[in-house]
Amino acid sequence: MNKTDRLLAIVLELQRNKVLRAEDLAATFETSVRTIYRDIQALSEAGVSVIGAPGQGYSLMEGYFLPPVSFTVEEAVALLIGTDFIEHWFDAYYGSKSRTSRGKIEAILPEPICSEASRIRKSFRLITTAKDVVRIQEKAFLEAIRRAILEERKIRFRYSKRIAEVDGNRQSVRTVAPYGLVLHQGSWVLIAWCELRQEIRHFRLSRMSELIDLEDRFMLPADFHLDVYQPPDDRNIRVRIQVQPDIADKVRESNNFYIETVEDHTEGLLVTFRVREPEELLHSVLAWGSSVVVLEPESFRHRVRDELEKTLKRY
Structure with a gap:
């Protein structure tokens, strides 16, 4: 970075932060403290x-x-492109702000840069898919949850789980203190303190319904920071499958959240998953059909076979 660029960058850093030491600026720009002194003087x-x-x-x-x-x-x-992404993935409020921001950015750009930026931007595209039907539902809740987080108000909703609880129910009503929102593998996830479970839990917005804003307030714990939060890893069960070459690419590109390793073999792929319960993989394995074979655990092999036998009886 040359001196002119560094001087501008120092001013930007000072605008973003109330106070910065010369040592902080030297570390940021990978230069000496003496150089920072000279830059400040300049x-x-x-x-x-x-x-x-x-x-x-x-x-x-x-x-x-x-x-x-x-x-x-x-x-x-x-x-x-950032404004396009926000309009595509965020709620209606920020979608409208992204459009006005885009107009302002384009208005202040010199004509040569604006034309070249437009030409390059046309080579990128965010594709709308059938999954956007679910995303519409997510967006409907996103703005309400975002407001509740900022105002530190609790919310209540009905939640549908993929796997039934011990009592056999897949649905439950949850009252939570919303801590933050995370965009994970194309899905919005709420990180919140759940009063039912008395711990921090994760909730996909796509599985919510009947969302209600509550007047009850909460206080964000002083030791909770979303940018460094790491959920406890309780996926202790390993599942291994053998994948035939004809769908190897399909399995590899599925970006399944539970995949731990993928090994290439002459006969296809050896894929290892790490899950809380093998049931979490049941629908994926069944969807891949006869081109995959469950190697372990044996109990999951039996579970897949039982499900296939039930399906066969229906035909």
Whole structure:
């Protein structure tokens, strides 16, 4: 990074953060503290209102705004594709904001950069699929849940599980304190404290119904940070299957959440899954048909065979 780019980047960092030490800036830009001192001096001489507080660091004078920033073609394309992504995946509120943002970005771009960005952007496309029917339902809940998170209000909804609970029920009513939303493998997932289970649980928005905003408040735990949160890994059961070459690509490209390893063999693939319960793989294995064979555990082999026998009796 040359000096001019670094000076601009330092101002951007100071705008994003209230106070930064010279050591912090040196680490960010992989340079020496002495170089940062010289950069700060250069910014001050150029009229940038940088304030230095001994023992604390540097900050921008309140009310200082960076002059308009110019974008390269690549940066403009990244921003415009970002607005497309937000419109496609987020709720209606942010969808409308992404459209207005796109218009503003395009309006301030110089004509040559705008034309080139438009040409490059046409080589990318976010495809709408049949799954968008489910995504419409997700979007309907996304805005309400997002508001509840920001306002720290509890919500209640009916939730459908893929696998029945011990009591045989697949549906239950949950009252939760919503902590955050995660986009995981194309599906929105709510991370929340569940009053029924008395622990943090994960809920797919696509499996929710009858969502209700509650007046009850909650306080986000001081030690919970969504950006570093890691759910406990309780997938302790390994399932291994042999996949014939004719559907090897299909299984590999399925991006199944439970896949742990995929090994190539002359006779196809050897795929290892790690699950909480083998039932979580039942529908996938049945959908792959006779081109896959369950190797272990033996109990799951019997479960697949029993399901196939039931299917055969229907025909």
